Amino acid sequence: MMKNGDEDAPHQGNAPRPRAGDSGLRARQKVIGMGLKRLYDNVVEEPVPDDFADLLSRLDDTSGGGEVR
Amino acid sequence: MNAHEVASRPAPSPAEEKEFKDGLLEAIPYVRAFARTLCGSKAPADDLAQETLTKAWAARNSFQPGTNLKAWLFMIARNQFYSEKRRSWRSVAWDEDLAEARLVAPATQSFNVDLTDLRRALTKITPEQREALVLVGAGGLSYEEAAKVCGCAIGTVKSRVARARQALERMLNGADPDALPGRHEVPQSEDLIEEAQRITETGGGDPER
Numbered sequence A: 001m002m003k004n005g006d007e008d009a010p011h012q013g014n015a016p017r018p019r020a021g022d023s024g025l026r027a028r029q030k031v032i033g034m035g036l037k038r039l040y041d042n043v044v045e046e047p048v049p050d051d052f053a054d055l056l057s058r059l060d061d062t063s064g065g066g067e068v069r
Numbered sequence B: 001m002n003a004h005e006v007a008s009r010p011a012p013s014p015a016e017e018k019e020f021k022d023g024l025l026e027a028i029p030y031v032r033a034f035a036r037t038l039c040g041s042k043a044p045a046d047d048l049a050q051e052t053l054t055k056a057w058a059a060r061n062s063f064q065p066g067t068n069l070k071a072w073l074f075m076i077a078r079n080q081f082y083s084e085k086r087r088s089w090r091s092v093a094w095d096e097d098l099a100e101a102r103l104v105a106p107a108t109q110s111f112n113v114d115l116t117d118l119r120r121a122l123t124k125i126t127p128e129q130r131e132a133l134v135l136v137g138a139g140g141l142s143y144e145e146a147a148k149v150c151g152c153a154i155g156t157v158k159s160r161v162a163r164a165r166q167a168l169e170r171m172l173n174g175a176d177p178d179a180l181p182g183r184h185e186v187p188q189s190e191d192l193i194e195e196a197q198r199i200t201e202t203g204g205g206d207p208e209r
Helices: A020-043 A050-061 B003-008 B016-041 B044-058 B068-083 B115-122 B127-140 B145-152 B154-172 B190-203
Strands: none
Touching: A020 B016, A020 B115, A020 B127, A020 B154, A050 B016, A050 B044, B016 B044, B016 B068, B016 B127, B044 B068, B068 B145, B115 B154, B127 B145, B127 B154, B145 B154
């Protein structure tokens, strides 16, 4: 699948800094972090279903002041 | 958010109520995304998100203005999720139909992540690690805010996030090839869904393991 082409040579190509495995690790974690953000943002960017607007408009009727349980 | 605090705060003015509601409205997409992390799939997550908004509105007097509303809502969602025992610990951490295998990496990177692989890897780390990582790494919460949401110490959040990052990196970098069964085969989404259903039906694992 679409991963780094050669898993035995993760530092090939133009990896940012040549400072041994550490910078490669950090670079990979950064990419993973971007992927995580992308997954999350994909949901954030989904259109919000109409039920939510309905729900918020109904909230007016309820009395406030309760406590989170 | 204890009873005394609630009692001591004056009832919000109509303007404050409106502001609070506007805040809820803005936060909806984020609450949905966090609920999706907890529940794994869309319909239960949206149910949870709606319950969260209802609870938040009912408890609006206990919200401290000026603090992070999103974090407060995440906390309510999380409490609600765990109190309802809607546990789907190992189910998919986002619908399979989302985020279709899109690559995320600048061309300069020698390491790419397939989002389908990442989603799968996320199901392999513990729920505690996943939740901490999502709150901090995607939700943009500070460690302190995430600690409040999860009801644990800041140091605990930090170590969970660090462990989650390490585990994902190991899995996705091929150092732990068994961690992603089926990675080199056809998509296993049906199998995953079946597995998730089986786990849900049998009551799931122990969250405190």
